[in-house]
Amino acid sequence: MTHLLIEPFEVAFMQRALLAVLILGVLAGAVGVFVVLRRLAFVGDALTHTVFPGVVIAFLIGQSIFFGALAAALLSALLLTTLTSTRRVTPDAGLAILLTSFFAVGVVLVSRVQSYTADLSAFLFGRILAVDRAVLIQTLVVAAIVLTTLVALRKELLLRAFDPEGATAMGYRVDVLDLVLNVLVALVVVAAVKAVGTVLVIALIIVPAATARLLVDRVASMTAISCGLGALAGWLGLAISYDVSIQRGVRLASGATIVVVLVACFIFALAVGPGRRALARRFGGPPATSSTPGAG
């Protein structure tokens, strides 16, 4: 066990990678709780895709990828909040349009570059082993901002998630709270760009929180489990991908391995957790055992 979980992290670049996934795991786990409670998985997914063109543009003009992602993230969080509160387009259609158009712009831009495939995969799936000091510091700063905001606005975000009408009646600006949460999700995507890429980060946000929801019935314990699970899966996934790549000579993408570990945890919780009945209720219960032939 030691050789799997401790030994890989004796080298500096692996230590940095570990630190990055631990921070990201906690960060994404915490934000994910509100994303899951608000049932905003699709919004989160859209944000992960809309950050992509910002990354590409920054890369093409030789600017910091971090700030490119940041600019795109803030812009898309603003657009998303406006789009989902308008009545002229249904929210899901609006999201789908925003998601695909931003993503397409990113792909068009990156396809003009010589090293097209390599760059594309780096942006989409990240290069965890290329995490350097600067990236770590950026990740830490973003984590500090996001976690502070979450702690500060905990009760307001909770009230808005539970009873938006009641929150409005009490005098809270629901649209402002929505913008805050969207910006927080976008910031997590920005923090995760280098390490796990823009596509897989949605799994880091959704899966730990959804798993925690299956196990417990309180927001506080849900948050603790979600953060812990995010960090733990990051560690385990990184260790497994390193072990398999080095010891067995099979290249395993670390970001994807982390996601596979997370999904395994989710399936385990689904099988054993007390929440499985609640989930069955939500999705309309188990399929019928016998089908009735159609009547004419």
Place this chain on the structure above:
Amino acid sequence: MPTEDEARAEALVIRHAAAAYDRTPVLEGVDGVVHAGESVALIGPNGAGKSTLLKAVLGLVPVVHGSITVLGRPPLAARREVAYVPQADTLDTEFPVTAGQVALMGRYPRVGWVRRPGRADRQAAAAALGEVGLADHAGRRFGSLSGGQRQRVLLARAIAQQARLLLLDEPFNGIDASSEELLLAALRRLRAAGAAVVVSTHDLALAHLFCDEVCLLNRHQFAFGPVATTLTPDLLRATYGGHALQLRGDSVILTQP
């Protein structure tokens, strides 16, 4: 014990008000006064504008004509002292929140941004749950309670808010008899303490039992006045149009409540 002056204080004054989401009013000609310690039932068929009127009092739907004055101020300025109680079954029953936490939410506007609820807030929330007969349910998940219990938790939230005007949207829909009894008892105590209560309801018997006045609505106001002289077969027939059937004597049946 409220003094004579306070008891007659105007909690809600509506003057020839029309409310509209955009340009066309969905509700017109509403006119009436609710005093502190009084309760009014909003009665009318589905889509009559009962919820719209509640939202206009909260300042969430614009008043395009006339005026609505809440505790002497415009609706938005009075919001801290107005509590809105939604229908329990509009809320997510899978949400991981306890009855005690929901009651505590009524304290959030007082606690203010960033700060966490203190001991006094927790005591107020616990006392409010006691008021609706759910003191020993504080740790239960909100969604695991019965419909009537959830409705009582939402009233507890409004009690914890210590509002002077309570707006309840169909609080008696589909709840059990004992919950109804406990809700009514809690509302009577609030009234005795000087709060004004506005209830939208389909239940004419309850309006008779609990309210001082009724407001008959269907896109516009048909009547606003004391229960005894306003909840009459003629006025109900006028309000409900073709959906009211005259029975023998004074009875009216509403086919589309």
